[in-house]
Amino acid sequence: MGLSSLIRTGGLVLAAAAALCACDGGGDPVQQALQEASAANQAAQVRTGTVSTADAATGRPGASPDDQALVARMITQQRTGVTLADTALAQSADPDVRRMAQALRDRQTRDIAELQAWTAAPD
Numbered sequence: 001m002g003l004s005s006l007i008r009t010g011g012l013v014l015a016a017a018a019a020l021c022a023c024d025g026g027g028d029p030v031q032q033a034l035q036e037a038s039a040a041n042q043a044a045q046v047r048t049g050t051v052s053t054a055d056a057a058t059g060r061p062g063a064s065p066d067d068q069a070l071v072a073r074m075i076t077q078q079r080t081g082v083t084l085a086d087t088a089l090a091q092s093a094d095p096d097v098r099r100m101a102q103a104l105r106d107r108q109t110r111d112i113a114e115l116q117a118w119t120a121a122p123d
Helices: 003-024 029-048 065-091 095-120
Strands: none
Touching: 065 095
């Protein structure tokens, strides 16, 4: 991998991390804890087979088609971020880039689980 490609990848990870930090700041700590617990529960259900990823992506009963489409797009965007972070982890030797990529990957994985939990939750 060339230096310019590595710099480009690092720049993308930094931009994504900056966007992530902007999204996380200043929220209600109780709400954040509830969201993280919900995401962890959903991830555990997916891992144990209680809820499949296919079931989680079928759509929330009673939700508007527009909301379901927005959530589906957000899931796709988060998966793209995970893929980018994986690329940075595989290709970068810089400890700061790797730390940011891992943090980004962890957060977006939790976000995916939360979004999937929303799609499967009853009204």
